[in-house]
Amino acid sequence: MQEYSIAYAILAFIVLVLKNDIKDKFFFSLTFILITLAGLFSYEWKDNFTAWDIFSALGGSSTIALALLALLGYLDYIRQEEEVSIWLHVKDDKGNIIQKEDTNFSILRKNCTRQELQGILGVIADVPRYELASIKESEFMKDIDAIQIGKKKKIAIIVSQEKEAYQFNSIFNNKYKKIEKLKTQTSLRIDKDSLHDAKKILNEVGMNFSEEVNIFTKMIVTHKGLSFEVKIHNDEVNDLTDKLQNALKEVARQSKEENL
Structure with a gap:
């Protein structure tokens, strides 16, 4: 029975220490080899052993290894069904x-x-x-x-x-709300007297009178049932706003020169 105790001891060591760190195909191959070798080394060899003794020891050891591998395979199947x-x-x-x-x-x-x-x-x-x-x-x-x-x-x-x-939200009992980003819009208006010159100048900077400019981003934040509104300057339109201001200044300058 000595070969059985050694075989089980080695198997327990492999399962507890190596199972989660070795891929399955290597694990089962390694287990079979080690269990078989354990049985061979623990076999009570005679001084004048024959080939039959070798086959007998090998057959007994490999049978134990295959039986234990079958048990491991079944346990692994159960684990995968969890x-x-x-x-x-x-x-x-x-x-x-x-x-x-x-x-x-x-x-x-x-x-x-x-x-x-x-x-x-x-x-x-x-x-x-x-x-x-x-x-x-x-x-x-x-x-x-x-x-x-x-x-x-x-x-x-x-x-x-x-x-x-x-x-x-249904999992969290409607505790969390979406942070919505709303944009307010403003339209460009210029008096009729300067309409022609304004159109010409604004076209040069890639704008027209029907174009709306997003100046602010309004954020609605809900915290513990209370809503907070914050206005944040929209950095993406800074350049466009500068062009708009320069265009209006140019319209005013040209109108002033025409009146002189």
């Missing part, structure tokens, strides 16, 4: 996790891929098309790999508090 819960973690702008919620959805470990998770998220989302930055990151793929080899029992999907959490 369900993995899907969670949403809300991250604030400082990178801290401020809320964790179970979606009450799960996926089989063997089916845990990015494509499958994206499909489930599409069912959970409150919007027709959701966007998540975290599912495109390498860290997310590492978590999926950890799920598939049995290191983790749940998958956590990170959502941004400011930009993404509102897409799954």
Whole structure:
């Protein structure tokens, strides 16, 4: 029985230490070889052993190895059929996790891929098309790999508090709101006397009278049920505003010269 105890000891060491770090095809091959060798080395060899003794020892050792591999394969099959819960973690702008919620959805470990998770998220989302930055990151793929080899029992999907959490508001009890950006518009008007000259000058800078200029961006932010409105100058139109002001100055200058 000495060969059996050594074989089981080596197998236990491999399973506990190496299983999650060796690819399956190498793991099972290595297990078979080590268990077979363990049986051969622990066999009570006689001084005048024959070829039959070698075949007998090899047959017994390989039988043990195959039986243990069959057991490992069955255990691995059971592991792949386990369900993995899907969670949403809300991250604030400082990178801290401020809320964790179970979606009450799960996926089989063997089916845990990015494509499958994206499909489930599409069912959970409150919007027709959701966007998540975290599912495109390498860290997310590492978590999926950890799920598939049995290191983790749940998958956590990170959502941004400011930009993404509102897409799954039903999971978070309508706690998060979309930050809406609204633009106010102003139109250019010039008196009729200077209309002709103004058109000519404005055309030179690529503008016309029907063109509307976005001067401010109005942001509506909701926090704890209270709405705050902030006006922020739109940097994208600074250059256009400068051209507009210069054009108006030129119109005024030409009108003044004509009146002299």
